[in-house]
Amino acid sequence: MKYSGSYIFRGALLGATQFWRVSRVFSMNDLREVTFRFYGDLKRFLPQGKRTGAFTYAVKGSPAVKDTIEALGVPHGEVDGLVINGRSVGFYEPVKGNDTIAVYPDSSKIRLRKIKRLKPKLPANPKFILDVHLGKLTRHLRLLGFDCLYQRSYKDQDIVETTLSQRRIVLTRDVGLLKNKLIKFGYFIRHTEPDKQIREVITKFSLSFKTKPFHRCLECNGLIRRISFLRVINHLPPKVSKYYKEFVTCRICGRVYWKGSHYKQLLKVVKRISV
Ligand SMILES: [Zn+2]
Incomplete structure (x- = not known):
């Protein structure tokens, strides 16, 4: 008995796209x-x-x-x-x-069952790289102090090269990406709601005792350091310089943060998403 499987191939010739169908015949005995x-x-x-x-x-x-x-x-x-x-x-x-x-x-x-484990041992302090669908999860992880790379412009190849060179764990909702043989550290995010996603990651990678809220810039992942009032006063809106005296800044992008109403909102988020 013969089985005929047909495959469609696509090719380009002198700028024009052509389609053609070829048939491949193989024996059921091969299966x-x-x-x-x-x-x-x-x-x-x-x-x-x-x-x-x-x-x-x-x-x-x-x-x-x-x-x-x-x-x-x-x-x-x-x-x-x-x-x-x-x-x-x-x-x-x-x-x-x-x-x-x-x-x-x-x-x-x-x-x-003492089966040989195939996953490589995770680094003690895991770092992550997230796919383009996980912007909210990235912000939540950064808010809790975790090192997360994320760019909306990432192509799969960018993620693969970065995980290889920096030993970062790939977090993704794209099963196809995790099939790339070069990805050694990868995890498919099960949940779709951001609050559930962050709890999922914290539980999966045992991060609950490693959180450091407000240590990282939400926008660029840079670490935060204190900065004196005098050094930022000329860059602040007048109301802010009147009511706030403590400031921190991102070491990479230079954004300045203070404990305004947004900070209070973020405190609520930290409380909500911490496991
Ligand atoms: Zn920054």
Whole structure:
């Protein structure tokens, strides 16, 4: 029996875009069945219908297990343990017919079963880089003192290069980004509401004892330092210089902050989002 799969390729020729269809024929004999079981909240990444218990899946040839689990929708950055036929393996173990594959997130289950952990050890003081959809979460994290890079202009490649060079944890709502093999530290933000997102990050990375509110500029991530009244007086609105005498400034962008009504609002936010 033959199976015909068709693929559409797009190409450009002398400035014009052409589309053409090619057919590729392969034998059903090339496909081999394996059995998968995903644990914990890794199931959320799977297609509906594959989220309860074990299921079979057809693979062609002997692909790396990383590629197979990502083809099913689960980014490797979320996976902390892989067991094939009872043996703990790495991401590049080839998948063969009749394999039984268990895929674990980082959880107590994996520790109890003494499975080799695949996620690299996180730095003691984690630093983050966030994708373009997480501006509010960035401000909340900075408000609590955490080092977070964020630019609306970030391309995926910018994020990948920065996480590599600075060992930053990528926080994202983009599953596709986490499938990039160069990303070693990555986490998919489950929640969509900013208050829940910040609590999620604090819990996930055990940050509750590491918060330092008002130590970082909300706009540029720079550290804050005190500055004397005399040095800023000429740059302040008259009402501010009349009522406030204590000021801090960002070491990078030079913004000046004081404890006005906005500060009181932020205090409420800190109280609300602290876990
Ligand atoms: Zn700043």
